[in-house]
Structures are given as C-alpha cells and as structure tokens.
Amino acid sequence: MAEEMMDFGFSAVTADEYEKDQTDGENTGLGGAASPEALAALDYKIEQIIGHLSTKADESSSSDFGFTQEDKDKQEGKLQDIEEKIDKILSLELDEERAQTTADILSQLNDATGDSRTASAEAKKSVGKQDEIMKFLQDMSPKVDKILKLESLESLLEGTSGKLDSLSEVAGAVQTVSADPPDLSPIVEKLEFMDKDIQKILKMEQLEAVTALQKSSHDMTSLAKELEERKKDIDIKYKARMLAVEKLILPLIENLQKDGNTKEYIRWPNRIPILEAQKQKIIQVTRSEL
Numbered sequence: 001m002a003e004e005m006m007d008f009g010f011s012a013v014t015a016d017e018y019e020k021d022q023t024d025g026e027n028t029g030l031g032g033a034a035s036p037e038a039l040a041a042l043d044y045k046i047e048q049i050i051g052h053l054s055t056k057a058d059e060s061s062s063s064d065f066g067f068t069q070e071d072k073d074k075q076e077g078k079l080q081d082i083e084e085k086i087d088k089i090l091s092l093e094l095d096e097e098r099a100q101t102t103a104d105i106l107s108q109l110n111d112a113t114g115d116s117r118t119a120s121a122e123a124k125k126s127v128g129k130q131d132e133i134m135k136f137l138q139d140m141s142p143k144v145d146k147i148l149k150l151e152s153l154e155s156l157l158e159g160t161s162g163k164l165d166s167l168s169e170v171a172g173a174v175q176t177v178s179a180d181p182p183d184l185s186p187i188v189e190k191l192e193f194m195d196k197d198i199q200k201i202l203k204m205e206q207l208e209a210v211t212a213l214q215k216s217s218h219d220m221t222s223l224a225k226e227l228e229e230r231k232k233d234i235d236i237k238y239k240a241r242m243l244a245v246e247k248l249i250l251p252l253i254e255n256l257q258k259d260g261n262t263k264e265y266i267r268w269p270n271r272i273p274i275l276e277a278q279k280q281k282i283i284q285v286t287r288s289e290l
Helices: 015-024 036-062 069-111 114-177 185-257 271-286
Strands: 011-013 265-267
Touching: 015 265, 036 069, 114 185, 185 271
Parallel strands: none
Antiparallel strands: 011 265
C-alpha cells in the first residue's frame, strides 16, 4: 500500500515547526489561517503594550505616583489575560482549519453512498419480472381447471359404459324370455359416436394444455437464467466500483494519519484545488450508470 500512496501536497509538522511558521509569516494553507501582515500588526501592538507597562513600572519604582502593589498586580493580571487571549486566537485558527479539512473528507464519503441507490433500483426491476411470472400462472389456472373437468367427464362416460354393458346383459336375459326383444342398436351407435367426439375433444384440450405448460416452463427457465446473469453482472460492477472509490479515499486518509503520533499539525498549501479534483474523481465513479 505504501508504494501506491498518492501525494496530496501536505506534510505533518511538529509544534515547534508550526510556531516557527506563525512567527516567520509563512503560508499555512487556505481556509481560516491569519495573514502574516495581521500577525505582525498584532505582535507590534503587544510589544507597545508591554513597553508601556514596563515604563510605568520603572517610573513607579523611582517616584511615587500613587500606584500601590495592588495596582501593579492588576497590571500584571491584565498582561496575562492578553497573552491568554492571543493563545486562544491561535488555537481557534487551528481548530477552524482542522474543521474545514474534516468537512471536505466527510463530503467525499457522502458522495460515495450513491451507488447503493442504483443497486436498489435494479432489485425493483427483478421484482417486477417475478410479478409477470405470477400473473402468467394465474392465467393458466382456468385452463387447468377445464382439463380436470374433462377428465371428470371421461370418468362419467366410463361409468356409463359399464351401465350399458349391464343393460346389454339384461337385454340378453330378456331375449330368452321375450320373443321380441327391444332394439338397442341405435342407442349404442349414438353413444359410440359421442364417445369418439368426446375423445377428440379431450385429446385437443390435453394437447393445448401440455403445449401451454411447456411454453410457460421454457419462458420461466429463460427468465430465471436472465435474472441470474443480470444479478452476477450487477455484483461484479458494484464490487469494481467500490474498489475504485476505496482507492480514491484510503490514500487521503492514510496521508492524514502519517506521522500523527509525533507531529501535531499539518502543513497543506493549496488544498482546495487538490481536494476539488479528488472529489470530482469520486463523483465520476459513484454516479456513473451500471
């Protein structure tokens, strides 16, 4: 990872180096740092105040101007208050610079979350195709019911055939008793003719149902295969995109952590154009279409 680390234009510095930068008037970066002219003017005013207080103290030691020891203590207290306020100003400037750097990094991390919304939209498309499969199965339900009814009719005809056989046996018995048995051949012929038509109807309905079921099975298999391939493609692109975002963010964080245990401050001139370019790279990766 050390060989791939990018240079973002900043470096860690110790507290002594940071104080030297402030007194020498060097530029510590953009985003809240005071100018060298302002610091020089502030130092000049402080020196004037200290010189004035020192002169007053010398005059009071050689002659009596009415200043008591309590007045001297108050003057020293005011001087200490001024020094504390200066330290607070420097501390606030450093905090503001750190806050700006942290805000830039958080903005980049927020841009990296757009990819999860794209993956969610693809999942909704898959659910829509599953709804189409369920609708097709519901449309097939009446045809299956019709096949079951035809099978029930076939069973009824088989029962009727058995009754006709019994009726033929009864007719044979009647012939042994009666001289003129009834002629049942027309009825038998009609039943045989009807049986042929019913068999044709059953075969046609069964063939249509089998063809429809085979087609639906093939369609569902193709759809399932297409969904699986699409899911694999989305997973591959999603992982590749996450790795690309990782390569754009991790080097920045590692640079910020570098020498953090030994050096308290970061010197980063021209950080705004550098961070803006890095932010555009991240957006280009996270907001591109799959």
